[in-house]
Amino acid sequence: MGRLDGKIAIVTGAASGIGKATVELFRSEGATVVGADVSDGAEMRCDAGCEDEVKRLVEGVVAQHGGLDIFFANAGVSGGFASIAEQSADDWAEILRINLIGPFLAIKYAGPAIAKRGGGSIVCTASVAGLRSGAGGAAYSASKAGVINLVQTAAQQLSGSGVRVNAICPGLIETGMTRPIYDLARAKGAESRIGELNPLGRGGGPEEIAKAALFLASDESSYVNGAALVVDGGLSSSHPTARRFDLRML
Numbered sequence: 001m002g003r004l005d006g007k008i009a010i011v012t013g014a015a016s017g018i019g020k021a022t023v024e025l026f027r028s029e030g031a032t033v034v035g036a037d038v039s040d041g042a043e044m045r046c047d048a049g050c051e052d053e054v055k056r057l058v059e060g061v062v063a064q065h066g067g068l069d070i071f072f073a074n075a076g077v078s079g080g081f082a083s084i085a086e087q088s089a090d091d092w093a094e095i096l097r098i099n100l101i102g103p104f105l106a107i108k109y110a111g112p113a114i115a116k117r118g119g120g121s122i123v124c125t126a127s128v129a130g131l132r133s134g135a136g137g138a139a140y141s142a143s144k145a146g147v148i149n150l151v152q153t154a155a156q157q158l159s160g161s162g163v164r165v166n167a168i169c170p171g172l173i174e175t176g177m178t179r180p181i182y183d184l185a186r187a188k189g190a191e192s193r194i195g196e197l198n199p200l201g202r203g204g205g206p207e208e209i210a211k212a213a214l215f216l217a218s219d220e221s222s223y224v225n226g227a228a229l230v231v232d233g234g235l236s237s238s239h240p241t242a243r244r245f246d247l248r249m250l
Contacts, residue, residue, distance in 0.1 A: 002030025003218040007120075008065045009033045010057065010110065012048045012102070013075035015041035018125065018173065021206035022072055022213045029214060034061050037075065048075035048102035058109040069120035070217045071110035073103040076125055079140045092139045099143035100150065107154045111163050119162020123216045124151055125209075126167040126228060128236040135171075135235070144169075148228045155226030164225040166216045171232025172203040199234035 009026050013019035014035025019042075023035045036046035036057055046057045062068055079087075079095040103124040114120040129136030130144030147167055154165040212231045215221050230236055 002028070003214065003220065004070070005030035007031040007069040007217075008061065008067055009070035009072065009217065010036060010061055010068065011072040011074060012036045012046065012106070013125070014043075015039040018170070018206045018209045018213075019072075019074045021210040022074065025207070025210040025214055026070075026217065029218075031070065031217075032065055034065075048073065049097040049105070051105055054102075054105040055109050058113055062113050067117045068110060068113040069117055070123070071106050071114070071121075072123045072125075072213055072217065073106035074123075074125045074213075075102055076143075077140075079137050079143075081137045084138045087137075087139060092142075095139040096143050096146070099140065100146040103147050103150055107150070107158075107165060111154070111158055111161070111165075114163045115158070115161040119164070121217045121221070122151075122154070122163060122165045123213050124165070124167045126151075126169045128169050128171050128230060128232045131169060131228075131230070131236050151228070152226045164216075164221070166221070166224055166226065167228040168209060168212050168216065169228050169230045169232065169236070170204065170209045171198065171230075171235040173206060173209055174203055197235060197238075198232070199237065202233065204231065204233060 004026055009031045011019050011023050011033060014023050015037035023033050026033045034044055035042040036044040038045060038047050044057060046053045048054065058068065076099045077095060107122055110122055124147050126147040127136060127144040129141040130148050133141065151165045151167045158165060209231055212229055216224065216229065
């Protein structure tokens with residue numbers, strides 16, 4: 001018997017990395033899963049930051065499968081590591097559109113649909129970069145901090161609906177988004193240094209985040225709501241970082 005038997009789920013950012021691993025795990029646990037992405041490799045094409053497309057995604061799944069129990073708002077972009085001085089307002093707007101407005105839209109449209117089934121779970125991918133500085137670019141970090149606050153606010157606003165809203169804060173995970181970091185380290189023969197600031201001394205795998213998503217999606221987390229579950233091997237216990245003064249900010 002699977003932990004998600006009879007459940008209907010949507011996963012965004014499903015074509016690769018964490019999303020793909022989660023789709024596979026949810027299905028292995030008995031769920032009917034619709035994977036959505038802007039890239040090839042998912043059942044449905046959906047821009048997670050476009051309101052019309054998210055609305056159409058939720059309505060389509062409800063119409064085809066009879067309801068919705070789980071929405072994993074996982075789609076996101078890194079935005080790179082450019083400094084605040086190097087980024088434009090347009091850069092920030094696009095990163096926030098996908099990383100923060102995307103989860104907002106998931107909650108807005110999936111919340112009522114899940115409530116009609118008597119309750120369920122919305123899970124949003126945040127990041128340890130949203131907890132404090134030193135783990136991502138400025139726009140990315142700000143967007144993920146917004147996700148953490150968003151799930152807290154949404155959990156309150158959905159009081160009494162039976163819909164739980166939580167976030168996952170991954171640390172360094174090998175995905176398409178982080179592949180340049182891994183590729184550069186391997187090219188320099190420094191693969192063993194990946195994750196060296198982490199108490200576990202390694203990066204994580206997509207399947208490790210998928211397991212956290214499974215916990216939050218399942219009834220095993222029935223009393224977890226408005227929380228940010230950190231899955232980073234201990235990285236955020238310190239977030240060591242070198243402080244540099246950027247003259248371009250003057």
